Amino acid sequence: MITLKINGLDVSVEKGTTLLEAARFIGFPVPTLCHMDGLSAYGACRLCVVEIGEGPKAKLVSSCTYPAEEGLKVRTASARVLKARRMILELLLASCPQSKIIQDLAASHGIRQQRFRQEYEDCILCGLCVRMCEEQMMAKAIGFRNRGEKRSIGTPFDIKSDVCRLCGGCMYVCPACQLRCTYNEPEKAICGACANLTPPCIEKEQFDDMMCYMDPCVACEIEKDK
Amino acid sequence: MKTDTVIKNKDNTHAGKEVDSKDILRILDKHNEDRGGLIAILEEIQAEYGYLPEKSLRIVGEETGRSLVDVYGVATFYRSFSLKPRGRHFVCACLGTACHVRGAPRVVEELEQQLGIKAGETTPDWEFTLETVNCLGACALGPVVVIDGHYFSKVRKSRVGQLLDEARKGFDTIELGKDKRIFPINVSCPHCNHSLKDETFAIDGYPSILVNVSSDHKQGWLRLSCLYGSYNFASEFDVPTGLVVSFLCPHCGVEFPSTSDCSVCAAPMVPMLVEGGGIVQICSRRGCKNHILDLV
Structure with missing residues (x-):
């Protein structure tokens, strides 16, 4: 067992436990976006940032990937942590302002405005869907492509993957990409999205083996607007 | 006699070459010991086709x-891999910080104008592909332009046209008489000592070396360039790359007695006597360029 101090409280956890699990175990809330039980830790969204160490040596680490160490002093909500978290949320909000999950997180952290240019991306590259596809669905149909500012998630060659079973797991876990519905281009469809929803989409065209996890169906709303 | 001559140039990369799964499997075979060598495999496929065809990735x-x-993911991550077919000549201009401040954007502009394409595109005749990179690591020499693997430093706008002309001619063309590493040799059969020189057929402007080759019960003539350092040849029938053929003397009909194996591909080395004393040995595998010259 490893004993560490989280927000001044002594906690004993098993070796290999992450700081995030330890903090949540004794009831300190740590917000996350790219973390999900059952999927490997990835450390992409940085929202779970906590402060470890003391004085000038204190530093910020992502708690979902940092294993508990003997005698470590952790603060999950220090001024520095909250400031960093607010900045991260503000940036996430700038890239994906339409995401309900990010909006809610931002609101709960007291963000009333964001100073950056809004980009309306449909992906924050958190990698949840990639890990879901690989680790839970055993498919590996989607993955990261390119790098730098061109980095994106999708199927190889942007065509429907042979190993994709249209399970919809990627859409289910996604915190941001509610615009990735590909109803208009069923050939590229990752999940099949809204085609099964009644009343709107299914009446336009028949897709028998598709499922939809979208509530509400954004694609249909877009179609309606046109 | 049917003389269906096939003249082969060593440059066999051109856009639109059919993907043969056998070629890919051969490349994979070479790398089957190191399981981590994905990049090495992809590099080799790219060297073969000039780009990474979808089928090869599958x-x-x-x-x-x-x-x-x-x-x-790996193929798209690295800038040096291309999923689109590239032209015969690959022009790569550096737009890194150092090259940028030394005027690389003007060089790229000139390249784009002369080729009539934007960076990242290929000319419609499949001659040139123009691309930019963010640093080639030769910042002190900037602006750097790489054409077909040849680096050009401190490139000015005015030099672009000349470089493209050189590329069209090919940097690898042999300049006879100028390059001291390339010289003609006269060879003869190690068995009957008859000269193999064939005055009736010229390769690279010199009389060729005539031998007979056989493989799979097929026999035909093969003419090699007599220039040491040139790999140009002509043959009666098309020998697939990677095939080992046996070399026979056209005069006495005896197969050249091999005494050693190729250090690169383990195929038998073919010995021929060099006029003036010495032995030249060439690898008998089509596509392997290994050779040894021992002068006495």
Whole structure:
């Protein structure tokens, strides 16, 4: 067992436990976006940032990937942590302002405005869907492509993957990409999205083996607007 | 006698070459010891085709037990890999910080104008592909332009046209008489000592070396360039790359007695006597360029 101090409280956890699990175990809330039980830790969204160490040596680490160490002093909500978290949320909000999950997180952290240019991306590259596809669905149909500012998630060659079973797991876990519905281009469809929803989409065209996890169906709303 | 001459140039990369799964499997075979060598495999495929065809990535994924997503991820991650067919000549201009402040954007502009394409595109005649990179690591020499693997430093706008002309001619063309590493040799059969020189057929402007080759019960003539350092040849029938053929003397009909194996591909080395004393040995595998020259 490893004993560490989280927000001044002594906690004993098993070796290999992450700081995030330890903090949540004794009831300190740590917000996350790219973390999900059952999927490997990835450390992409940085929202779970906590402060470890003391004085000038204190530093910020992502708690979902940092294993508990003997005698470590952790603060999950220090001024520095909250400031960093607010900045991260503000940036996430700038890239994906339409995401309900990010909006809610931002609101709960007291963000009333964001100073950056809004980009309306449909992906924050958190990698949840990639890990879901690989680790839970055993498919590996989607993955990261390119790098730098061109980095994106999708199927190889942007065509429907042979190993994709249209399970919809990627859409289910996604915190941001509610615009990735590909109803208009069923050939590229990752999940099949809204085609099964009644009343709107299914009446336009028949897709028998598709499922939809979208509530509400954004694609249909877009179609309606046109 | 039917003389269906096939003259081969060593440059066999051109856009639109058919993907043969056998070629890919041969490349994979070479790398089957190191399981981590995905980049090495992709590099070799790119060297073969000039780009990474979709089919080849699928084969690599299946054969190495990797998912297509992983292979595709690596292939798109690195700038040096291309998923689109490239032209015969590949022009790469550096736009890194140092090259940028030394005027690389003007060089790129000139390249774009002369080729009539934007960076990242290929000319409609499949001659040139223009691309930019963010640093080639030769900042002190900037602006750097790389054409077909040849580096050009401190390139000015005015030099662009000349470089493109040189590229069209090919940097690898042999300049006879100028290059001291390339010289003609006269060879003869090690068995009957008859000269193999063939005055009736010229390769690289010199009389060729005539031998007979046989493989799979097929026999025909093969004419090699007599220039040491040139790999140009002509043959009666098309020998597929990678095939080992036996070399026979056209005069006495005896197969050249091999005494050693190629250090690169383990195929038998073919010895021929060099006029003036000495032996030249060439690898008997089509495509392997290994050779040894021993002068007495």
